[in-house]
Each structure stands twice: as structure tokens, then as C-alpha cells.
Amino acid sequence: MTTTTKDYSKYFQPPSYKDAKKRGKEDVQVLYDFAIPEELSRFGEGKRYMIRTYGCQMNEHDSETMKGMLEAMGYASTDDKYEADVILLNTCAIRENAEDKVFGELGHLKSLKTEKPNLVLGVCGCMSQEEGVVSRILTKHQHVDLIFGTHNIHRLPKLLQDAYYAKEMVVEVWSKEGDIIENMPKKREGMKAWVNIMYGCDKFCTYCIVPYTRGKERSRRPEDVIAEVRELARQGFKEVTLLGQNVNAYGKDFEDIDYRFGDLMDDIRKIDIPRIRFTTSHPRDFDDHLIEVLAKGGNLVEHIHLPVQSGSTEVLKKMSRKYTREQYLELVAKIKRAIPNVVLTTDIIVGFPGETEEQFEETLSLVKEVRYDSAYTFIYSPREGTPAAAMADDIPEDVKKDRLLRLNDALNEISREANERLRGQVVEVLVEGESKNNPDMLSGRTRANKLVHFQGPKELIGEFVHVTVTEPMTWYMKGELAGADAPAAANM
Numbered sequence: 001m002t003t004t005t006k007d008y009s010k011y012f013q014p015p016s017y018k019d020a021k022k023r024g025k026e027d028v029q030v031l032y033d034f035a036i037p038e039e040l041s042r043f044g045e046g047k048r049y050m051i052r053t054y055g056c057q058m059n060e061h062d063s064e065t066m067k068g069m070l071e072a073m074g075y076a077s078t079d080d081k082y083e084a085d086v087i088l089l090n091t092c093a094i095r096e097n098a099e100d101k102v103f104g105e106l107g108h109l110k111s112l113k114t115e116k117p118n119l120v121l122g123v124c125g126c127m128s129q130e131e132g133v134v135s136r137i138l139t140k141h142q143h144v145d146l147i148f149g150t151h152n153i154h155r156l157p158k159l160l161q162d163a164y165y166a167k168e169m170v171v172e173v174w175s176k177e178g179d180i181i182e183n184m185p186k187k188r189e190g191m192k193a194w195v196n197i198m199y200g201c202d203k204f205c206t207y208c209i210v211p212y213t214r215g216k217e218r219s220r221r222p223e224d225v226i227a228e229v230r231e232l233a234r235q236g237f238k239e240v241t242l243l244g245q246n247v248n249a250y251g252k253d254f255e256d257i258d259y260r261f262g263d264l265m266d267d268i269r270k271i272d273i274p275r276i277r278f279t280t281s282h283p284r285d286f287d288d289h290l291i292e293v294l295a296k297g298g299n300l301v302e303h304i305h306l307p308v309q310s311g312s313t314e315v316l317k318k319m320s321r322k323y324t325r326e327q328y329l330e331l332v333a334k335i336k337r338a339i340p341n342v343v344l345t346t347d348i349i350v351g352f353p354g355e356t357e358e359q360f361e362e363t364l365s366l367v368k369e370v371r372y373d374s375a376y377t378f379i380y381s382p383r384e385g386t387p388a389a390a391m392a393d394d395i396p397e398d399v400k401k402d403r404l405l406r407l408n409d410a411l412n413e414i415s416r417e418a419n420e421r422l423r424g425q426v427v428e429v430l431v432e433g434e435s436k437n438n439p440d441m442l443s444g445r446t447r448a449n450k451l452v453h454f455q456g457p458k459e460l461i462g463e464f465v466h467v468t469v470t471e472p473m474t475w476y477m478k479g480e481l482a483g484a485d486a487p488a489a490a491n492m
């Protein structure tokens with residue numbers, strides 16, 4: 001069958017970058033009346049679901065919301081795709097290789113779908129907000145039953161019902177700026193919880209697809225965030241990570257109150273949760289009040305992820321990051337003065353269009369100056385529809401790879417030195433579970449999110465312990481349990 005979008009007219013709502021780019025034309029609505037429709041509350045009884053999540057913590061948390069909805073419909077989870085009645089791929093669009101993985105998986109799932117025609121196969125997340133991806137799935141992956149966007153998550157119960165009964169692919173992708181939907185159920189596991197404080201991004205860095213796939217910057221009301229964190233404290237969670245694409249812009253969109261990210265952190269630190277983190281910060285909106293609040297410490301951990309992307313002012317300008325190398329370094333100096341034991345991590349892109357060897361070396365020198373404890377590093381990947389995709393992607397692949405290697409070498413050396421300084425020190429570790437590669441060992445994270453492996457009884461999982469660092473490595477540290485009364489150094 002030849003497919004055209006016309007065949008899907010009943011459901012079809014394709015993504016539109018033009019609509020996604022409109023900002024401020026519509027008011028953001030906060031909707032409090034979410035409920036699973038009564039007639040769907042047993043729809044999943046006797047059936048199983050599986051969600052594969054790609055990409056960032058925002059996606060991981062969206063998957064928790066979808067799991068919450070599916071379980072409220074009576075579905076049970078499974079890790080076995082042969083057992084699943086519903087498979088959802090929650091996708092990431094940030095770089096081409098993230099998309100390749102999803103298309104590869106869709107290819108693999110084709111035979112399963114042939115064996116199990118009643119299986120509902122859905123694609124959601126950032127890729128479904130891309131114009132090109134939806135048409136590619138419509139034409140080349142017709143075994144997909146359902147595509148829905150990042151603004152349509154709350155519609156999952158209804159869309160799933162439609163997909164069961166529809167003969168054609170159900171596609172619902174709203175490109176509007178996005179509302180805030182409160183009170184969706186969430187399935188959280190373990191001792192660490194994510195909490196959205198805002199959605200979307202208005203920064204439009206020229207390489208980045210996120211402002212198109214996640215819509216306008218919009219903040220949850222402080223009372224809703226605080227109530228959620230309080231509830232997590234009551235449930236005994238040990239760590240909360242506040243999530244937003246650009247948390248420092250929190251509250252900019254409130255018209256009735258003057259309440260920003262610093263104010264939110266100052267209120268949240270009073271809640272009885274042992275550790276509070278946040279991600280991701282944009283250097284541009286990182287204000288003095290926030291630094292002052294973070295310096296109060298306590299349950300606000302001394303780790304800041306502060307993406308720099310490049311050490312060259314000219315490249316930053318082409319990226320539309322809206323700060324210079326000097327302004328970034330000034331911010332870092334200010335943070336270090338206020339929080340002397342702070343651990344900084346970052347994101348860096350190499351091989352941005354036109355990046356010269358000298359400009360890349362400026363990134364190297366910035367890394368050495370800031371001394372990040374770790375960093376995520378990426379080769380630039382053109383994203384269709386973004387301004388950078390119209391620039392000539394002119395750095396040869398081998399040069400890009402070479403820059404990535406040199407950058408990682410420099411970063412690794414710094415990470416190792418930073419960890420080496422912890423040799424013999426006692427660190428506070430939240431024990432997360434058995435070590436992945438060695439079930440005889442336990443693993444956990446320090447306040448600065450450093451991974452520590454040590455030997456100890458399984459009962460410690462979920463607890464805070466003190467560990468003496470015995471073998472610092474580049475990516476992790478090995479240690480030994482210290483006595484409960486061993487005082488932990490504050491800077492880890």
C-alpha cells in the first residue's frame with residue numbers, strides 16, 4: 001500500500017517546526033484535571049508493556065510517567081519483548097547516532113510484529129516531534145502502530161485504545177508550545193527521584209533540536225514542585241534531581257510572581273531530603289542569588305553541571321550561546337569563590353562548522369583552566385531544521401575524531417588527578433546496589449556524583465555510608481567501608 005498522509009487523516013497531526021518555533025503567541029495552561037478515563041482503567045488487565053528509553057534524564061522521567069499511566073490502566077511490566085503486548089520506544093533526537101539506534105531497533109521489531117500482529121508498537125519522545133522522522137516512519141516502517149509527541153504523553157491511554165482498534169497508524173504530534181499537565185501518575189523505583197521543574201527551551205542554540213522537540217520554556221508552579229518534593233521526602237526518597245532543559249530560566253515565564261530558580265532552591269533545601277541535585281544549567285541565566293543559595297550547602301550538593309560547549313568566543317557566538325569565554329570563566333570563578341569545594345562537570349561539542357584548530361585549542365585550554373571533574377563530549381551532528389544545519393559541515397571526520405580524542409585525553413588526566421586528591425579521604429556514599437561488573441561489590445555515588453565501589457553487606461543498599469577511598473581511578477574509585485563515625489570530607 002502506498003501511504004500518504006491523507007490515509008491517516010483521522011488521526012494524523014504531523015509535527016511542524018514552524019509551529020514549534022512560535023513563542024509567546026499562546027498562554028501556557030496548567031491543567032490539574034488529569035485522570036485515566038474510567039472506561040480505560042482496566043484496559044490493560046492481563047497485558048504487558050515494555051518501554052525502551054533513549055537519551056536524557058528528561059526522557060527517563062517521561063518513561064516513568066508513561067509506566068505510571070500504563071500500570072493505572074492495569075498493564076504489568078516486562079523486560080521480555082516476546083511477552084509484551086505494548087512496546088514503546090521513547091526516543092532521543094539530539095544527535096544522528098541516537099536516531100540510528102532507534103531506526104535499527106524498529107527494523108528488528110518488524111519480525112516480532114509479523115509474529116504477533118496484536119502487538120502495539122509505538123514511537124514517542126523527541127524523534128516523533130521531527131518532521132522528517134514522522135514521514136520516514138510513515139513510508140518505511142509501516143509496522144509501527146502509534147506515533148505520539150512529547151506534548152501528547154498525557155493522551156497515551158486514549159491513543160493506545162485508538163491504536164488497538166485503528167487499521168492505520170495513529171499519529172498525534174502537537175507542535176504547539178506545550179501545556180503543563182499536573183497529577184499524572186509516575187512509577188518511580190529505587191531511592192532517587194526525578195522531578196520536573198520546567199519544560200521546553202527558548203535558547204535556540206543553533207545546533208540544537210530541543211527547542212523544536214520540547215516546545216516553549218514553561219515553569220511548573222512552585223507550590224506544585226514543592227508539594228511533589230515533600231511527598232517524595234515522606235515516601236523516604238534519599239535524593240531528588242530537579243529537571244529542566246535550562247533550569248536557570250525557571251520562573252522567567254511567571255507573570256504574577258517574582259520567583260526564580262534561586263528562590264525555588266532556597267525553599268526546597270528546607271525539605272527533609274538528604275540530597276538535592278539539578279540539571280541542566282545554562283551559564284547565561286546563572287544568577288548571583290542562585291550561587292548564594294547553593295553556597296548554603298546542606299542538602300544542596302556541591303556539584304554543578306555547567307555545559308560550556310566550546311572555549312572559543314567566536315564558536316560560542318556561532319552557536320548562539322549568548323556568553324563569551326571570558327564571561328563563562330568569570331562565572332566559574334564566582335562559583336568557586338562562593339563554593340570552594342564545588343565539583344564542576346560540562347558538555348562540549350567538537351567539530352562545530354568552521355571550528356579552526358586554534359579555536360579547538362581554546363577549548364582545550366579552557367578545560368585545563370576550569371578543571372572539570374568529568375565531561376560529556378560530542379562530535380557535532382547536524383540536525384535538520386536547525387540554523388547550524390544550514391552552515392557547511394566542513395570539518396573532516398578524521399579531524400573531528402582526532403579533536404574528540406585529544407579533548408578526552410585532557411579531560412581524563414584532569415579527572416584522574418581530581419580523584420587522586422581523594423585518596424585516603426572518607427567520602428559519603430549513597431549505596432545504590434550491587435556493582436554492575438562484580439556482584440560481590442556494592443556501588444554508590446558521592447555528593448558530587450562520583451561512582452564508588454566497595455565491599456559491604458547488601459543491607460546497606462539504599463543507605464548512606466562512609467567509605468575511605470583506596471584506589472582512585474579516572475571514571476570511578478574503589479574504597480573500603482569506614483566506621484560510621486568517620487567524618488566525611490565535604491568535597492566529594
Ligand code: 5AD
Pocket residue numbers: 094095207208209307309347348349378379380381382383
Ligand atoms: N551535535 C552534537 N552534540 C549536541 N548536543 C546538542 N545538540 C548537539 C548536536 N547537534 C550536545 C550538547 C548538549 C548535550 C545534551 O548534547 O553538548 O549540552
Ligand code: SF4
Pocket residue numbers: 201202203204205208209210211245246282
Ligand atoms: Fe539545546 Fe541550548 Fe536549549 Fe540546551 S540550552 S536544550 S543546548 S537549545
